[in-house]
Amino acid sequence: MLVTFKLYNDVVVMVLILGTLKYQVFGSTSEQLTSTTLKDLMEKERRIEGYPQITQTCESVCEYDDWYQRAKCNNRGLRLIPNSIGCEEAHMLELHENVITNITSYLLSGYGNIETLDLSHNKIASVKPGTFDSTRFLENIFLSANLITELENGTFKGTEHHLVRLFLDNNKLTEIHPFALRKLRKLKTLTFSNNKLTFLPENVFSDLAEMQYLHLTGNRLTYLDSNIFSGCSQLRSISIDRNYLTVIPAALLRGLTSLRSMDLSYNHIKSIPSPIDLGIHNNLQTLNLCNNRFTSSATITTYIDNTGLLVICGSNPFECDCSFQRLQDWFNRQSGEKRNLITSRSPLECKWNASLTSIDDDLSSVCLVLPTPTLIGSPVTSQEPIPVTGSTTSQVLAATSSTTRRYSDQEPSVSSLDYERKPTPETLRNNSCYGKSSDTVNFELLTVLGVVNICLVVAVIVILTRKLPEKNARKCESV
Numbered sequence: 001m002l003v004t005f006k007l008y009n010d011v012v013v014m015v016l017i018l019g020t021l022k023y024q025v026f027g028s029t030s031e032q033l034t035s036t037t038l039k040d041l042m043e044k045e046r047r048i049e050g051y052p053q054i055t056q057t058c059e060s061v062c063e064y065d066d067w068y069q070r071a072k073c074n075n076r077g078l079r080l081i082p083n084s085i086g087c088e089e090a091h092m093l094e095l096h097e098n099v100i101t102n103i104t105s106y107l108l109s110g111y112g113n114i115e116t117l118d119l120s121h122n123k124i125a126s127v128k129p130g131t132f133d134s135t136r137f138l139e140n141i142f143l144s145a146n147l148i149t150e151l152e153n154g155t156f157k158g159t160e161h162h163l164v165r166l167f168l169d170n171n172k173l174t175e176i177h178p179f180a181l182r183k184l185r186k187l188k189t190l191t192f193s194n195n196k197l198t199f200l201p202e203n204v205f206s207d208l209a210e211m212q213y214l215h216l217t218g219n220r221l222t223y224l225d226s227n228i229f230s231g232c233s234q235l236r237s238i239s240i241d242r243n244y245l246t247v248i249p250a251a252l253l254r255g256l257t258s259l260r261s262m263d264l265s266y267n268h269i270k271s272i273p274s275p276i277d278l279g280i281h282n283n284l285q286t287l288n289l290c291n292n293r294f295t296s297s298a299t300i301t302t303y304i305d306n307t308g309l310l311v312i313c314g315s316n317p318f319e320c321d322c323s324f325q326r327l328q329d330w331f332n333r334q335s336g337e338k339r340n341l342i343t344s345r346s347p348l349e350c351k352w353n354a355s356l357t358s359i360d361d362d363l364s365s366v367c368l369v370l371p372t373p374t375l376i377g378s379p380v381t382s383q384e385p386i387p388v389t390g391s392t393t394s395q396v397l398a399a400t401s402s403t404t405r406r407y408s409d410q411e412p413s414v415s416s417l418d419y420e421r422k423p424t425p426e427t428l429r430n431n432s433c434y435g436k437s438s439d440t441v442n443f444e445l446l447t448v449l450g451v452v453n454i455c456l457v458v459a460v461i462v463i464l465t466r467k468l469p470e471k472n473a474r475k476c477e478s479v
Contacts, residue, residue: 068092074118098122108134113137118140120142136162143166149171156180166190176192208232209232212234221243233255238261253279260283266292290312300313
C-alpha cells in the first residue's frame with residue numbers, strides 16, 4: 001500500500017512538472033497560436049462560403065517600385081487580385097488589362113494604403129456595397145471598360161473622405177440608384193460616358209458639392225430633370241453630347257456660377273430656353289449645340305449677345321432668314337481662330353432653294369427691305385423686311401401686300417442631309433434669273449406688274465369711252 005501511494009505521488013509530481021514546462025515553453029507564444037488558429041478558421045470559413053482562395057502573391061506576379069510605392073500588375077492574365085504579400089505599403093495598385101471578374105472587400109483587404117486603384121479593362125460585372133470598406137484612403141478609382149450594369153446604393157461607402165476621381169466609362173450601365181454616390185463630397189471628376197443610361201435619378205448628384213467635371217457622353221438619355229445639377233455649384237464642365245435629348249428644361253443651369261463649358265451636341269434638340277430662363281451666367285465660355293435639329297436660328301441668336309460666349313451651332317437645318325443673317329454678322333465679328341473652331345467639324349449653313357448655302361456666302365438678299373408698290377386702288381402700307389431669295393411670284397406678291405414673310409414659313413424644315421451642299425453651275429444656268437441679282441429680279445417683276453395694271457385700267461377706260469357715244473346715238477334714233 002505504501003508503494004502504491006508513493007507511485008501516485010510520483011505521477012502527480014510529473015504532471016505538475018510537465019504542466020509547468022508547457023506553460024514556460026508555450027506561454028509566450030499563446031497569442032500567436034491563437035491568432036494563427038483564428039486565421040486558419042477564417043480561411044476555412046471563407047472557402048466554405050465561396051470566397052476564392054488566393055494563391056498568387058503581389059511580389060511574385062507584380063513589379064513593385066519602392067520609390068513610388070507602386071505595384072504594377074497590369075497585363076498579366078490575372079483572374080483574381082493577388083495577395084498583398086510584398087506590396088502591403090503600395091499607394092498605387094495597377095491591375096488594368098487583365099481578366100479579373102470579381103472584386104470584393106476581402107480581395108482588397110491587404111491593400112489598406114492604396115490611393116489609386118486601376119481595374120480598367122477587365123471583366124468585372126458588378127461592384128457590391130462595402131467593396132471599398134478596407135481601402136479608405138482611395139483618391140482615384142478606375143473601373144473603365146468593364147461589364148458593370150448597375151450601381152447600387154452605398155457602392156462607394158468607405159471612400160467618402162478621400163475619393164476625388166471616379167471613372168466608370170465604357171461599361172454596360174443601365175441604372176444608377178439614387179444614393180449610389182452618396183456623401184462623396186470630395187469628388188471632382190466623374191465620368192459615365194459610353195454606357196446605356198436612359199434615366200438619371202433627380203438627386204443622384206446632390207451630394208457632390210465639389211464636383212467640377214461631369215461626363216455623360218454617349219448614353220441614351222432622353223430627359224433631364226431641371227434639378228439634376230442642384231447642389232453642384234462648383235461644376236466647370238458638363239458633357240451630355242451624343243444622347244437623345246429633345247428639349248432642355250428651364251433652370252437646368254441655375255446656380256452653376258462656375259460653369260465654363262457645356263456640350264449638348266449630337267442630340268435631337270429643337271428648342272432651348274433663353275439664357276436667362278436656362279440660368280446661364282457670364283462665366284460660361286463655350287456652348288456646343290451643333291448637330292441637333294434647330295430650324296430657326298432665332299433661338300440661337302439670343303445667345304450671341306452674351307459677351308465672351310462662343311456658340312458652336314453648325315450642322316443644324318437652319319432656314320435662310322433674317323435671323324440667320326444676324327448670325328452671319330456675329331460670325332464675321334469673331335476672330336479667325338474662333339471661326340475655324342465653329343466650322344471645323346460642323347459646317348454652319350442654311351437652307352436655300354433646296355440647297356445649303358454656307359455662312360461665308362453672300363446672304364445680303366435673305367432679309368431684304370423692299371419698297372411696297374402702290375397700285376391703283378391699293379392703300380399705302382409701311383415698309384417691312386421681306387426675305388425674297390428663292391421666293392415665287394405669288395409669294396412675293398403676298399409678302400408685299402400683307403405682313404413680313406419668312407422663308408422658314410414657306411417650306412417644312414428637313415434635315416440638312418436631304419440636300420446638296422451647294423447649287424451646281426448647271427442648276428444656276430437653268431435658272432431664268434441666272435446672272436441677275438435677286439434685287440434686280442424682284443424690281444423688274446414689280447415694275448412689270450405695275451405696268452400691266454396701268455394698261456388694264458387704260459383699256460377699261462377706252463372701252464367705256466367708245467361704248468358711251470354708241471349708246472347715246474341709239475337713244476336719239478329711238479326718239
